[in-house]
Amino acid sequence: MKFFLMYLMNLASGTSANPQAAPMPMIMTPVGSWNTMMMGTAFVVDTQQSGPRGGDKLYSPNWFMASAQHSVGENAAFQITGMFSLEPATVTGERYPLLFQTGETAYGKPLIDAQHPHNLVMELGVHYTRALGDDTLIDIYVAPVGDPALGPVAFPHRASAAELPQAPISHHWQDSTHIADDVITAGISHRKFRVEASGFHGAEPGENRWIIQQGALDSYSARLWWVPSDNWAAQVSAGRLTKPEALEAGDQVRATASVSYSKDGWSSSAIWGRNHDTATQHNLNSYLAESVYKFRKKNFVTGRIELVDKDELIVPGIYRIGAYTFGYTRDVDLFEHVETGIGANFTAYSLPGSIKPVYGDHPVGANVFLRLRLRRGV
Numbered sequence: 462m463k464f465f466l467m468y469l470m471n472l473a474s475g476t477s478a479n480p481q482a483a484p485m486p487m488i489m490t491p492v493g494s495w496n497t498m499m500m501g502t503a504f505v506v507d508t509q510q511s512g513p514r515g516g517d518k519l520y521s522p523n524w525f526m527a528s529a530q531h532s533v534g535e536n537a538a539f540q541i542t543g544m545f546s547l548e549p550a551t552v553t554g555e556r557y558p559l560l561f562q563t564g565e566t567a568y569g570k571p572l573i574d575a576q577h578p579h580n581l582v583m584e585l586g587v588h589y590t591r592a593l594g595d596d597t598l599i600d601i602y603v604a605p606v607g608d609p610a611l612g613p614v615a616f617p618h619r620a621s622a623a624e625l626p627q628a629p630i631s632h633h634w635q636d637s638t639h640i641a642d643d644v645i646t647a648g649i650s651h652r653k654f655r656v657e658a659s660g661f662h663g664a665e666p667g668e669n670r671w672i673i674q675q676g677a678l679d680s681y682s683a684r685l686w687w688v689p690s691d692n693w694a695a696q697v698s699a700g701r702l703t704k705p706e707a708l709e710a711g712d713q714v715r716a717t718a719s720v721s722y723s724k725d726g727w728s729s730s731a732i733w734g735r736n737h738d739t740a741t742q743h744n745l746n747s748y749l750a751e752s753v754y755k756f757r758k759k760n761f762v763t764g765r766i767e768l769v770d771k772d773e774l775i776v777p778g779i780y781r782i783g784a785y786t787f788g789y790t791r792d793v794d795l796f797e798h799v800e801t802g803i804g805a806n807f808t809a810y811s812l813p814g815s816i817k818p819v820y821g822d823h824p825v826g827a828n829v830f831l832r833l834r835l836r837r838g839v
Contacts, residue, residue, distance in 0.1 A: 465592045468600070468650070469540045470498070473618040474584055474602070474639055475608025476765050478645050478656055479692040482621035484755075486800060488838040494531060499835060501525035502617070504626035506830040508558055512821030514574045514775065515557035521551035522626050524583055524617055525835075537591040544585075544719035549670035555685055555775035558628075560810060560824055561782045563773040564633035570651055573775055576628045579672045582606050583640050590656050602614035605673055609659035611700040613719035613732050615639030620728035621721060621751045624763040624790045626803060629648050630782065631769045634747035635734035638682075638702070640666055642674050645817035655686040663702035663712070672695075677787045679703040682715075687809065695720040711740025725754035738772075744772040759792035763806070776816045783811035790832060802832040 471478050473728075478484070487500045494587040510516050521677035526544040533539060555567035557573035565577045578737050586604025593599060608615065615636040616622045616629055629635070634684040640659045649659030663680030682700025695718075702713040719732040731751035751765035772779045788806025795801045 463592070464596070465590045465598045466530065466532070466538055468590060469538060469588060469596060472588070473614045474544065475604070476519065476588075476602050476614075476615045476648060477608060477618075478686075478694060479614055479618075479620040479728070480694045480723040481723055482686075483728050484623075484720075484726070486834055488798060488835055488837060492529070492680070492821070495755070496530045498528050498530075499526070501835045502623075503833045504830045506557075506626045506828050508591050508826065508828045509706060510558045510560050510574075510826045511628050512560070512824035514559060515826070516574075518557050518789070519525040520553070520557045521548070522579075522617070523547055524579065526584070526792060533589075533591075536777060537589070537650060538711065539587060539589045540586065541588050541655040542584055544583040545581060546579045546583050547581070549581055553577035555670075556825075559627055559630065560626065560820070561633070561769070561771060561812075562630050563771060564706070566668060568668070569708075571708055571773065572721070573773065576632075577651070577723060578670055580606070580640055580666050585673070586644070597649070598775055600647070602644065602646040602648075604644040605675070606640060606642060607661075609641050609644045609661040609682050609700070610646050610648070610684035611638050611659065611698050611715065612619075612636040612717045612734065613721070613730065615697060617826050619721070619730060620723055621730040621753055622765070623728070624631075624753050624761045624788060624802070625751070625765060625786065625806065626832070626833070627828060629749055629751075629765065629767055629807075630784050631732070631734060631747035631749050631753075634715070634736055634745065634769060635719075635732050636750065637665070637705075638700075640808065642666075643678055645678070650818050652685075653687060653689050655688070656683070658683045661698070662807060663705050665705050665707065666684065667707070681803045691724055692724045693720070701819050709738075709740065711738045722744060728753050741772065743772050745772060745779070761790040761792075761804070774816065776819055780813050781818055785809050785811075800832075800834040800836045802834075803830075804832060805829045818832075
């Protein structure tokens, strides 16, 4: 397959990509002169969070993506992508419990210790790419809803996070722009390097998760990728988000860096993200390391470690929170085109003593889940 077609096929969301060696469960079907792909994952999760700020809930994070790809002459191709989620219905009350999570709103109030659902339309875009010689290509991505050139692969699509249904508490420091409105990205790739720039609407999605929203092209970002081999992918990026939070006055200046590795059933990522708030002048850092390892065909062990500086918790101030997650999933063969797994994970937290009267001395979280993922027939 021509390299510019492989480039389109390897995309995760927007113009981001896992290492080429990462597993990519999908169903591919030619339809006339078109190549179509379908991917999707759904979890059914029972979560239990301890302490005075904890909660419990049965909910389902999920997403489904379909794309169609067509050649344009000998050296170019375009791809139409749609990504959708039923979380507006399967995550009731506009949230699920997640200790120390912050970002966005529900019922006109900021979400604290809870994660918001994704929108019905997570991505809707057109991608055009053209080869300039044997190892250079240019591409343009236009999306009413999409993922600009800022941050690593977003957690729902990141290979190293494939067996973790809950969002990272560092999400709004690293990859929260993966559902942005009115995205335009242009990029050029040459051998191991790729540079790209985006304009987009910087506000986080509104509380009506069922509609496509629009806004001014008021934010911008740039990203540099280095892909030295099929097993590695690294990026650095920066951008300015105009008034991303509905109830906060300032803009955000975000910088991120990440490196991901995949080989023989093992996928890992290390991510740094930093937000500078122009209203408060706070500089807040986040650090994440996560990994999933598949062994004996049907077993997955996974882990995630996070350190995040939070200034939006129920107690005013800036606090460094640690989250330490370990989990296991076991595949069970039930359907030909669905990879079904049963799993659980456990999270322990570290927190400053000054907020322990509010959160408890040793808050923890636990999730038990069923995972369903589209795959090729076996």
